Amino acid sequence: MSPNSAGRAEKLGYTNVKVYHEGLPEWTKKNYTVITVPFLKEAFIDKEIPNVLLDVRPTAKAEKGFIKGAVTLPATEVATNIAKFPPKEMKPPIIIIDDTGGDDAKKAAKALITAGYTSVTILTGGMDAWQAAGGPVQTGKLATTVVYVPKPRPGEISIDDFKKITANTPADTLILDIRSQDEASTGMIKGAKVVSDEEILDRLAEIPKDKQIITYCSTGVRAEMAYHKLKEKGYKVKFLNAKVEFDDKGNYTIEKP
């Protein structure tokens, strides 16, 4: 999506448009990301998306007011307590909270990224911003054990179930490839039908309503967009939230994003 956007910007006359093509998957290997207070509420708390809320302030300070569900682990102790976290292969989204989104949070983030966690996010503005926005706080003892129970996103099909279906696609199931024709021409899942995200709403007539639809793309992002579009139109649909990569021999690997 970024090359397409860059192309449009150039059409508008912008002369210095660049693309950071590796994008988030590379960025998060070495760097933290950020989340704002309203987005923490809307994207995680309201939707009950599992995450690890890590309060890295001194425990005594955190006890005076913390976000529900937070675990206390002061910034200086994160590096020595990596074993307390769920395995990095589970890719838990870890959201780090200090007073201001400052150096303590960055220090804790660095320790987790060094240990191989790839979804390490700092709450912008920290606890100060949370309270300024009127976010509810609890007082008293915080949890000291990190608990993370992954839950599929709404509409997500597990990688195992997806593999079963690609190995032997039932007659009442249609796999949709939500990449562009060009991407699909480098390799695609057998029996899938290519409908890019851009054109999906114009091509609904080609997508049978009586079949179970399963979408995939290269990262899971477009597959999820297509899931929402089709669901809204009354389709029975699921999406694969995974990275799918094809080699030049038509083999592919599916990996958790």
Place this chain on the structure above:
Amino acid sequence: MLHKRLTSIICTTAIVFGLAMIVDQAAAQEKAAAVAAPPAKPVIAKLCANCHQPQAGSLRGNFDNVSYKTQSIQIKIDDAVEILTFDKNSLKTTNIKPDPENPSEPLRVLKKGKEVRVEYTEKEGRKFATLLSAKPVIKVAPEKLISTADAENLVAQGPEKGKYLLIDARPAPRFMESAIPTAINIPFPAFEKNTDKLPKDKNALIIYYCAGVT
């Protein structure tokens, strides 16, 4: 053979678009036929119209199939089908790499659905293709790419000092969960609605990223 295929496509289309409508349509068509000719076929598919204008003597749509025997090609423009004839000795092609084993029939390598532009001339209501241009694969020129190290340097400086605007092109729900510091979110499908968020200075540095190489 091509003719046969065309008939089957028309039939399928009719079924897809709802048998229930046929009765009404037939009545409406009778009425319409008395007053006006059928509407002109589209010359550009909706998807192509996102970026391209219709052009006289040019069709934009999805390649359907080719017959070298009858020297004709079939192009789908949304729900309509166009059949054009061509002369295999004079048809020009661009962005198509012919199969080395069959260099004289370059269109054979095109996959069904590939986005194409066809230039044609028209004689007695028949379209004759002179050029078939396949949509090039979107490849970002190397000078337009920035590395993770470049991105890290800029982000460390911040947008004012680094003089950049970092744009996350992913859908909003993903951006909300986590984003590169200093980024704003303009999902690609909403590009046109958000042009006011782009810098006023057309020479300003704009950097796009998304969920990896797509």
